Each structure stands twice: as C-alpha cells, then as structure tokens.
Amino acid sequence: MGRDWRQFLPKTVTVLRRGYGPGDLRADLIAGLTVAIVALPLAMALAIASGTTPDVGLVTAVVAGFLISAFGGSRFQIGGPTGAFVVIVYGVISKHGYDGLLMATLMAGGILIVAGLLRVGTLIKYIPDPVTTGFTSGIAVIILASQVKDFFGLTADKVPAEFIPKLQALWAARDSLSLPGLALASACLAAILLMRRYAPRLPQFLLVTIAAAVAVMALNLPVDTIGSRFGGVAAQLPLPSLNFWHWDKVRDLLPSALTIALLAGVESLLSAVVADQMTGARHRSNIELVAQGIANVASTLFGGLPATGAIARTATNVRTGARSPVAGMAHALFILLFMLVLAPVMKFVPLAALAAILVVVALNMAEAHRFRLILGTTLGDRTVLLATFALTVLVDLTVAIEVGMVMASFLFMHRMAGLATIAGGEAVLEEDQADQERREGHYAPNFGLPSDVAVITFRGPLFFGSASVLKDAFDQIGARRRVYILRLEETPMVDPTGAFALRDFLKRVLDDGAEVIVCGAARPVMRSLLKTIEADVLRRARFVGTFDEARRKATPA
Numbered sequence: 001m002g003r004d005w006r007q008f009l010p011k012t013v014t015v016l017r018r019g020y021g022p023g024d025l026r027a028d029l030i031a032g033l034t035v036a037i038v039a040l041p042l043a044m045a046l047a048i049a050s051g052t053t054p055d056v057g058l059v060t061a062v063v064a065g066f067l068i069s070a071f072g073g074s075r076f077q078i079g080g081p082t083g084a085f086v087v088i089v090y091g092v093i094s095k096h097g098y099d100g101l102l103m104a105t106l107m108a109g110g111i112l113i114v115a116g117l118l119r120v121g122t123l124i125k126y127i128p129d130p131v132t133t134g135f136t137s138g139i140a141v142i143i144l145a146s147q148v149k150d151f152f153g154l155t156a157d158k159v160p161a162e163f164i165p166k167l168q169a170l171w172a173a174r175d176s177l178s179l180p181g182l183a184l185a186s187a188c189l190a191a192i193l194l195m196r197r198y199a200p201r202l203p204q205f206l207l208v209t210i211a212a213a214v215a216v217m218a219l220n221l222p223v224d225t226i227g228s229r230f231g232g233v234a235a236q237l238p239l240p241s242l243n244f245w246h247w248d249k250v251r252d253l254l255p256s257a258l259t260i261a262l263l264a265g266v267e268s269l270l271s272a273v274v275a276d277q278m279t280g281a282r283h284r285s286n287i288e289l290v291a292q293g294i295a296n297v298a299s300t301l302f303g304g305l306p307a308t309g310a311i312a313r314t315a316t317n318v319r320t321g322a323r324s325p326v327a328g329m330a331h332a333l334f335i336l337l338f339m340l341v342l343a344p345v346m347k348f349v350p351l352a353a354l355a356a357i358l359v360v361v362a363l364n365m366a367e368a369h370r371f372r373l374i375l376g377t378t379l380g381d382r383t384v385l386l387a388t389f390a391l392t393v394l395v396d397l398t399v400a401i402e403v404g405m406v407m408a409s410f411l412f413m414h415r416m417a418g419l420a421t422i423a424g425g426e427a428v429l430e431e432d433q434a435d436q437e438r439r440e441g442h443y444a445p446n447f448g449l450p451s452d453v454a455v456i457t458f459r460g461p462l463f464f465g466s467a468s469v470l471k472d473a474f475d476q477i478g479a480r481r482r483v484y485i486l487r488l489e490e491t492p493m494v495d496p497t498g499a500f501a502l503r504d505f506l507k508r509v510l511d512d513g514a515e516v517i518v519c520g521a522a523r524p525v526m527r528s529l530l531k532t533i534e535a536d537v538l539r540r541a542r543f544v545g546t547f548d549e550a551r552r553k554a555t556p557a
Helices: 002-006 011-018 022-049 054-071 083-117 129-146 163-172 179-198 204-219 226-230 247-279 285-301 311-319 326-346 351-366 368-375 379-394 397-419 426-440 467-471 473-477 496-511 523-532 535-540 547-554
Strands: 421-423 453-459 483-490 515-519 542-544
Touching: 011 054, 022 054, 022 083, 022 204, 022 311, 022 326, 022 351, 054 226, 054 285, 054 326, 083 129, 083 247, 083 285, 083 351, 083 397, 129 163, 129 351, 129 368, 129 379, 129 397, 163 379, 179 204, 179 351, 204 351, 247 285, 247 311, 247 397, 311 326, 368 379, 379 397, 421 467, 467 496, 483 547, 496 515, 496 523, 496 535, 515 547, 542 547
Parallel strands: 453 483, 483 515, 515 542
Antiparallel strands: 421 453
C-alpha cells in the first residue's frame, strides 16, 4: 500500500526530504527568472489569440504555473497557457461566452483530479502518434489563421471562429492592410528566427517585444497595441470568485470540458516525458494529473485560462539548470512581480509583435517533419493522421479527437487480428510443421500422429477481432477426425468473445463424438476460460501442459 501511495507524492516533497540547500535555491531562482522572461510575452500572446485579454494569460501563468510545480509529479515541469488550448478556448468563448469557458475549465480540472486518483495517467500514453500529430498540426494551422489579422494589420470588426468563414472574413478585409503593421510583424518574425539560429540562448520573445514597443513609441507607428485595444494590463491579481457558475449550462459544456481535460493530460505528460529524457529523472504521472486538475480549478477561480505543462518552457527550465519544482514556482512569482511593476508600460506592446511570436509557436507546433514521416507509413496511419488534421481544422477539435481515436482503435484491432493465425488444414499443417520440425532435425508428417488426429495451432491474441479465425477452423481441417489437439502455447490472452468462439468450437467437436485435447494454455488464458466457458464443457475436454503430452494421449496404446 505504501508503494502505491508513493505515486501520489508531489516531487516537491521528495526534493525537500532529500535535502535542499542554498546552492539549489540559487540555481532554481536563476532558472525560474529565465523561464519567466520567456513566458511573459508568450502568456499575453496566447491569451489574445484565445479571444480574451492579455492579463488573463498572465494570471493563468501565475496561479496555474505555481500550483502545477508545487503539487506535480515532475521535478522540472513548467505550467501555464499553451498553444494547444487556443482553438478550444476561442471556440468555447465564441459559443458560450467567457463564463462558459470558466465553467468548462473548472469541470476539466475536476475530471483531471478524478482521472489522476483513478490512475489513468498510465493510460494516456497509449494515444497514438497519428492522432496527436494530426490535432497538434491542425491547431498550428488554426493559430496561423488567427494571427493573419494582427500580422497584416487588418481591420475586421467580427472574425468568425470557424476556419473557412474566418478566411473569408479576412480576405474581405484585405483592403485594410496596414503596411506599418505588416513591416513591424515581419521584422519581429525575422528577428526571432535569426536569433534562434545564431543566438539561441537569448530570450528572443522578450527582446523582440521590448524592441517593438520601443519602436512604436519612438517612431509613433500607427499600429494596434495592448493599450489601444485592451486599455492596458491590470497590475494585480483578481479576487477569486464562483459567480460564473450556472448549473443549467453543465450539460452543454461537458464535451468541451472533456476535451480540455484530455489536452491538458496529454500535453502535461508529454512535457514530463521530455523533461525525463533530458535529465534521466522519472515523473509520477498520476499525481501530475491531479496537480493539473488543481491548477485548472484554481485558475478558473481567478478568471484564468486552461493550463497544462508547456514543453518548450519546461525544456528551457532544464537547460538553464533547474534542480527542483522550486524553479517552476519561482517562475510564477517572477511573472507576478513583472505584472505588478511593468503593467504601466505593457500597454505599448504592439499586437504585431505578439502575432509574430505566435507564428513561431505555430510553426513549432506543426511538427512538419513528424507529419511527413507518418505520411510515408501505412495507409491506415495516413488516414488517421489526415482525418484528425482535417477535422481539427474544418470541424471541431472534440470531434477530431473522438474520430481519430475511434479510427486508431479500429486500425489497432485490425492489426491485432492480422497477427492471429490458425494452422489446421492439411496443406497449411505440412508447411507449418516443416518450418518447425525440419529445423529440429526430426520432421515427420502430421507430427508422427495417426491420420485421424488433427493438430490445430492458434497463434496470437484470441479476442473479438480474431475470433472469426477460430470459427473458420473446421473449413481448414476438412474431414472429421477422432482427436483434435488444440495448441494455445502462442496465445497470450483470451477475451470473452474469443472464449465464446472457443466454447462453440469445443461443443461442436465434442457433440460430434470426437475427443479434444487443449495444450499449452497459459494461466491468464485458463483464468479467462474458467470464467467464461461452462464447467460441463471444460470437463469434457482434456487440458495438458505440453504438446508432447498431448501427442502421447492422442496416440492409441
């Protein structure tokens, strides 16, 4: 029991128990400050792209970022708003208002807490790459589309949330192109890309944001800024409140809450895995989900956005020498300090600079290399990838994930069923036996057994996708036999459908007056058969451990 509960122990507790000195604190403060410098403009940009105000992104980074590090299962995780949420957040706000988003995020936090306590964290890793790559690439395309307005300085009163109508509205506003806005955004984008190539250690986002704000003030450029559109940034955290909750909206918001919970769970665990790979540490997935849930609940109480582990910021935290979750908590406190001190000057930040930052975020999310690699694999994986991508862009992220997972599940079942084979007909049996016994140097037709004995070898999992293989066994066997030896040495598992198919096979053979000998069934297989097949049917068959024993029992004395 103690070992089971250890997986719910936050990494902060583990670190403090093992000893934490001044040197550790110094390293964590330096790392936290560095990450905060990266996260500050990014949090504002993501909030604006999500359809809300920049101070909401900062509140999310402070509240959720602190709690994810404090209660999480990763030593290096950095939490906050991320690009993955932009699409779903923008859609929920457009459809249900900001109160609807807060409700959906609060519900998602509860779902994550329950999922962590139920130890679902170990299952999220089974979401296949074609699905995750499909929806992250789709999100990247939508983020790029959402930044066209500010990147080109277009004037459009109401831009729809849907992808095609959005492009149509932006195209209709093409005559409002702002050359100063486009020039500033292009310069910011070029500067970020150049620094990433030639000076990757510099805080590119912050430097570009500061330079753009200085250029706007010095040159009096006619471009939109945080001040002109939003009035500035609040210099304080709002008071916690639950005034947004309305019971009559719970049912309508449940699909969005499930999507937010899934995205938060997947991205946080992917980020934790990246940190593990960089450091050799090991995260605790279930307490990580619980921490994500706590952070999202708290974020909504302060009016914040959904939050999760941020891969790029977590990697930055590792590279700058973080030693414990204290670095993540320090990053949140530094952002709070920036809010309190720098709020008056943040109003000069041009939206064109933030649009350039989000273009870079979208390009990183697109994972073009991984997308191309999956396109070069099997038809099934290509179909799952393209379907998830298209549905993310053109329909809805919730639908995309649901359809992608269903398609991936059917593809997996088809592949598993393809692994199941049965050898029992004369021609198949000779070939199968030749492969096995000629290598051993004692090949004999029909394993040296009389002609009225049939050997049926089932390979692979016997589940609902492969049960039909067993049902077709009689067609392969041909004429009626005195004894049937059913070999299950290479059958790792049997589900209820497979067990029922085996029962039907046994009953048909036994009722026909033949004898059945089952050999090599592993303990998990036997447990499944005992739970599913009637005792009187099992008693009529003979179960032995090895094929040699089955041959002796099938041969007349």
